[in-house]
Amino acid sequence: MLSKAFPWARLYTLRQPVQFDELGELLEEIWAAHSPRRQPGDAHVADGLVGESRHIARITTLIERVAPSGATVLITGESGTGKEVVARRIHHLSGRKGQFVAINCGAIPEQLLESELFGYERGAFTGAVARRIGRFELAHGGTLFLDEIGDMPMPMQVKLLRVLQEHVIERVGGTESIEVDVRIVAATHRDLPRRIEEGLFREDLYYRLNVFPIEIPPLRERPEDIPPLVHEMIGRMHARYGVRLHFTNDAMAALSAYSWPGNARELGNFIERLAVIRPHARIDADALPWPFRQDEPADEAAAAEEIVAPPGHSLPAEGLDLKAHLAGVERDLISAALERAGGVVQRAADELGVRRTTLVEKINRYGLRVRDAALAEDRDE
Amino acid sequence: MPGTLLILIVDEEPERAEKLKSVIEFMDVPQVRVAEPGNWRSRIGDRRLAAVFISDALERGVVHSVIAEVGEHDPNVPIVVVEKRRDTNRDD
Numbered sequence: 001m002l003s004k005a006f007p008w009a010r011l012y013t014l015r016q017p018v019q020f021d022e023l024g025e026l027l028e029e030i031w032a033a034h035s036p037r038r039q040p041g042d043a044h045v046a047d048g049l050v051g052e053s054r055h056i057a058r059i060t061t062l063i064e065r066v067a068p069s070g071a072t073v074l075i076t077g078e079s080g081t082g083k084e085v086v087a088r089r090i091h092h093l094s095g096r097k098g099q100f101v102a103i104n105c106g107a108i109p110e111q112l113l114e115s116e117l118f119g120y121e122r123g124a125f126t127g128a129v130a131r132r133i134g135r136f137e138l139a140h141g142g143t144l145f146l147d148e149i150g151d152m153p154m155p156m157q158v159k160l161l162r163v164l165q166e167h168v169i170e171r172v173g174g175t176e177s178i179e180v181d182v183r184i185v186a187a188t189h190r191d192l193p194r195r196i197e198e199g200l201f202r203e204d205l206y207y208r209l210n211v212f213p214i215e216i217p218p219l220r221e222r223p224e225d226i227p228p229l230v231h232e233m234i235g236r237m238h239a240r241y242g243v244r245l246h247f248t249n250d251a252m253a254a255l256s257a258y259s260w261p262g263n264a265r266e267l268g269n270f271i272e273r274l275a276v277i278r279p280h281a282r283i284d285a286d287a288l289p290w291p292f293r294q295d296e297p298a299d300e301a302a303a304a305e306e307i308v309a310p311p312g313h314s315l316p317a318e319g320l321d322l323k324a325h326l327a328g329v330e331r332d333l334i335s336a337a338l339e340r341a342g343g344v345v346q347r348a349a350d351e352l353g354v355r356r357t358t359l360v361e362k363i364n365r366y367g368l369r370v371r372d373a374a375l376a377e378d379r380d381e
Numbered sequence: 382m383p384g385t386l387l388i389l390i391v392d393e394e395p396e397r398a399e400k401l402k403s404v405i406e407f408m409d410v411p412q413v414r415v416a417e418p419g420n421w422r423s424r425i426g427d428r429r430l431a432a433v434f435i436s437d438a439l440e441r442g443v444v445h446s447v448i449a450e451v452g453e454h455d456p457n458v459p460i461v462v463v464e465k466r467r468d469t470n471r472d473d
Contacts, residue, residue, distance in 0.1 A: 002444075002445075002448065002462065005445060005448075006445075006448050006449070006452065006460075009448060009452060009456070009460055010457070010458070010459040010460060011459075011460050011461075011462065012459060012460070012461045012462070013461070013462050013464060014434065014461050014462070014463045014464065016463065016464050016465065018401070018404050020404075020408070023404065023405070023408060024408060026461065027405075027408055027410065029459070030388075030431055030432045030459050030461075031431070129445060130446075130449035130450075130452070130453065131453070132449075132452055132453055132456065133453065138455075138456075355409055357407070357409065358409055361407065
């Protein structure tokens with residue numbers, strides 16, 4: 001019922017009594033909801049683009065030149081190349097005091113996109129129980145990042161064009177014209193001139209947006225950027241999970257030779273998957289799944305299984321209960337760490353890269369036996 | 382996790398809210414605050430919200446009003462509706 005009354009809201013439900021697993025998953029979702037929307041000043045944004053290629057050097061120069069100008073920027077590149085990173089960097093260096101606000105124009109239904117962009121007045125439609133400002137007003141004095149602009153429905157293109165020309169918006173159901181000072185950065189993986197030929201994108205809007213174009217080449221055209229990206233991701237995994245991964249030179253060479261059709265996003269997902277399934281591992285080329293090994297036949301089914309399961313783990317034909325399976329793996333690793341640490345919980349927590357309080361909770365949850373004195377000491381603190 | 386973000390619990394029943402706060406803090410979330418429906422804005426100051434947990438035990442109109450206010454504040458903030466407790470005998 002609440003989702004009908006508040007269609008814009010990111011609503012979740014937490015059952016009572018609270019289960020730690022459920023709450024943990026919910027918190028993960030909450031952090032994930034924020035991670036792509038971090039504000040300028042956060043470390044990975046301030047660090048800028050990662051890479052050593054001439055392409056990255058050129059893009060960095062373009063960003064530094066255009067950022068203070070306030071000009072509209074159109075970023076093009078395949079999915080996963082880091083278009084939003086470029087947009088955030090432009091905002092960060094622009095000196096604009098307002099927020100960086102992002103919206104994916106291709107992911108929101110046409111009817112909702114208008115109210116998302118321009119906001120609405122109370123009573124504008126069923127469920128509009130209160131006035132709500134849209135992304136343009138949120139971005140006043142800042143930057144509005146229009147992602148996947150190539151997928152914006154034609155009727156919305158007309159409305160957007162008007163805002164770009166007149167710098168005023170009207171909330172849905174409202175009559176007041178509201179002036180907005182917003183810097184527009186748009187991005188797309190589409191070939192916009194082709195979309196224009198196909199009648200799917202307005203030519204006048206294209207020229208309004210394409211004031212300062214920045215093209216990001218795919219990762220396969222700049223393999224020298226792969227090792228720095230891998231190291232960047234390893235650092236992030238350490239910060240996020242307390243996990244340390246290490247790639248041998250052969251493994252790094254194999255990663256650099258791979259075409260990465262999903263670009264930096266695919267690389268990031270791959271490293272994160274490894275961090276989860278093989279924490280603290282030293283990864284050599286032989287341990288990489290098929291797509292990274294040149295010497296084996298392309299068996300897509302085997303490859304799909306291999307990429308989600310490290311050597312030694314395979315998906316049984318009858319399937320499995322993933323949660324229970326992972327809990328078993330976690331329990332075994334905690335037992336091993338406690339064993340190696342002689343029952344000293346703090347030392348085991350260090351080995352596992354988790355906080356002591358987290359480990360104590362897991363020890364209790366799995367009913368593991370620890371040297372009584374050591375755990376009692378932890379409980380008393 | 383983004384360390385500067387704040388999780389806010391909105392409830393009129395302080396004991397219930399503090400209990401939920403303790404559970405969330407136990408999950409290694411460092412910044413959790415409790416507020417009432419009428420004072421949540423002042424309780425967050427200039428902090429950015431990670432999420433708002435709102436008790437479903439509040440009156441329906443109050444829940445709606447807080448959700449609408451949070452939406453005006455920042456429509457991207459996840460809102461977690463904490464279901465009314467059905468099991469009243471246990472105290473975990």
